[in-house]
Amino acid sequence: MFDLLREMLSYAFLLRALAVGVMVSLCSALLGVTLVLKKYSMIGDGLSHVGFGAMTVALALNVAPLYVAVPVMIVSAFLLLRLRQSSRFSGDAAVAIISASSIAVGITAASLAGGLNTDVYSYMFGSVLAVTREDVILAFVLCAAILTFFVLGYHRIFAFTFDPDFADASGTHTRPFNMVFALLTAATIVVGMRVMGTMLISGLIVFPAVTAMRLSRSFRGVTVTAGVISVAAFVIGMIASYAFSYIPAGAGVVLANLLFLLLASLVGRLRKTG
Amino acid sequence: MLKVENLSVALGGATVLENVSFSVQKGEYVCIVGENGGGKSTLLRAILGQVPRAGGTVTLTEGKIGYLPQQSTAGADFPASVKETVLSGCLGALGWRPFYGRAEKEKAERVMKRLGVWEWRERSFSRLSGGQKQRVLLARALCAGENLLLLDEPITGLDPLVTQELYQLIDQAHREEGWTVLMVSHDVKTAVTVADKILHLGKTVRFFGTSEAYLASDLGIHFTGRCCEHV
Numbered sequence: 477m478f479d480l481l482r483e484m485l486s487y488a489f490l491l492r493a494l495a496v497g498v499m500v501s502l503c504s505a506l507l508g509v510t511l512v513l514k515k516y517s518m519i520g521d522g523l524s525h526v527g528f529g530a531m532t533v534a535l536a537l538n539v540a541p542l543y544v545a546v547p548v549m550i551v552s553a554f555l556l557l558r559l560r561q562s563s564r565f566s567g568d569a570a571v572a573i574i575s576a577s578s579i580a581v582g583i584t585a586a587s588l589a590g591g592l593n594t595d596v597y598s599y600m601f602g603s604v605l606a607v608t609r610e611d612v613i614l615a616f617v618l619c620a621a622i623l624t625f626f627v628l629g630y631h632r633i634f635a636f637t638f639d640p641d642f643a644d645a646s647g648t649h650t651r652p653f654n655m656v657f658a659l660l661t662a663a664t665i666v667v668g669m670r671v672m673g674t675m676l677i678s679g680l681i682v683f684p685a686v687t688a689m690r691l692s693r694s695f696r697g698v699t700v701t702a703g704v705i706s707v708a709a710f711v712i713g714m715i716a717s718y719a720f721s722y723i724p725a726g727a728g729v730v731l732a733n734l735l736f737l738l739l740a741s742l743v744g745r746l747r748k749t750g
Numbered sequence: 751m752l753k754v755e756n757l758s759v760a761l762g763g764a765t766v767l768e769n770v771s772f773s774v775q776k777g778e779y780v781c782i783v784g785e786n787g788g789g790k791s792t793l794l795r796a797i798l799g800q801v802p803r804a805g806g807t808v809t810l811t812e813g814k815i816g817y818l819p820q821q822s823t824a825g826a827d828f829p830a831s832v833k834e835t836v837l838s839g840c841l842g843a844l845g846w847r848p849f850y851g852r853a854e855k856e857k858a859e860r861v862m863k864r865l866g867v868w869e870w871r872e873r874s875f876s877r878l879s880g881g882q883k884q885r886v887l888l889a890r891a892l893c894a895g896e897n898l899l900l901l902d903e904p905i906t907g908l909d910p911l912v913t914q915e916l917y918q919l920i921d922q923a924h925r926e927e928g929w930t931v932l933m934v935s936h937d938v939k940t941a942v943t944v945a946d947k948i949l950h951l952g953k954t955v956r957f958f959g960t961s962e963a964y965l966a967s968d969l970g971i972h973f974t975g976r977c978c979e980h981v
Contacts, residue, residue, distance in 0.1 A: 639819065642819055642890070644798075646839075693829050694830065694834055698829040
């Protein structure tokens with residue numbers, strides 16, 4: 477396995493994809509713990525579909541994809557959070573409506589621009605070839621920002637996730653926290669979309685947190701475990717995809733995550749009975 | 751130490767509280783009673799500044815509030831240890847610091863030992879029984895506050911024995927450590943025996959005075975159900 481990894485690292489494009497992927501995996505796992513516990517998992521899913529719509533529209537209009545995707549996704553992130561909180565609209569219905577509409581817009585734009593070409597395909601399912609130097613820099617900046625936020629804000633994030641009413645009464649106001657989370661999630665999805673694909677990126681947010689919750693009972697334990705599992709699953713998925721060329725990178729990573737989840741469930745169950 | 755003057759709150763267009771005025775002196779034990787929908791929880795939330803006030807003022811002259819919310823919103827599988835939960839009570843003391851210092855950790859340990867939850871410190875909060883959870887949340891409230899406890903129906907859903915234990919813990923904090931207590935309760939019969947004063951709320955203050963005076967009042971006789979015992 478290590479020989480394979482060394483061989484992979486000799487390709488510059490794979491090195492870039494691995495670097496971006498490892499950093500995005502870490503970010504999404506950290507954000508995922510809070511998103512899953514607050515029952516916001518579907519927001520990641522909704523946002524990735526919005527990302528697909530925005531990217532294909534940008535492709536059709538021949539503008540740089542990020543210039544369209546970033547503002548559209550930030551607006552959608554706030555919108556999704558707002559809909560989630562309002563009682564007038566059922567949250568998961570709102571996510572489904574936004575997801576389906578975004579894909580419809582994206583497919584229409586792609587078909588107007590000459591059908592589902594390889595670019596569109598790579599947005600959907602990810603491509604390790606598409607990762608540029610700028611993506612690596614972007615991922616690094618994002619990762620640094622999220623790590624700083626989590627280390628310095630750890631106790632506030634715990635209180636905000638565990639009991640927002642109490643956190644609010646203790647002077648940690650929930651509204652700005654919600655916004656920061658929406659913003660960071662949107663950014664993580666934009667950066668991770670290239671490697672993982674819009675259809676699979678939300679798995680990176682949900683899987684590690686759910687797996688870690690099978691193994692640990694404390695918030696600190698779950699946060700750390702989720703980060704470690706996420707990075708490990710990404711590296712294993714990439715190696716598998718390199719070794720068996722029929723496994724696409726994004727799919728390999730999600731399957732590795734699924735394997736970890738099944739193993740963790742087994743361990744959790746054995747521990748309970750044993 | 752706490753003064754509420756002409757407080758009004760409207761939620762979603764409906765007036766929930768109107769012209770509520772009362773004050774709590776240092777060391778008092780006050781129970782807020784009243785019918786459902788009378789604005790009891792809203793009053794606590796308005797004191798904490800969690801709901802917008804339509805008018806009036808709330809003044810806290812000294813100390814800091816420790817709050818025990820009506821129910822924890824955390825899900826059944828939320829990964830949080832008892833220790834993490836109690837320590838999160840010290841959140842307000844963090845200020846601009848990112849981490850808890852020795853003072854907060856010692857305070858949490860002291861409170862946990864006193865409330866008998868120290869042995870559970872590594873256990874999962876969400877797997878405790880209802881009564882154990884309330885004990886832990888009371889510990890968190892004692893960490894958060896300095897001398898004023900705001901409790902929102904702390905005994906809801908607990909069995910009689912556990913209810914009694916929790917009342918004793920609150921009473922202990924009140925008598926032995928001088929905590930001022932402001933508690934919303936639907937258990938009016940116990941409320942009149944434990945509290946110095948009763949605040950009967952029904953959109954506005956319908957009664958505010960000592961427990962003895964409340965028991966003697968028409969409202970008190972009616973609401974504690976003693977009117978029907980004679981019939």
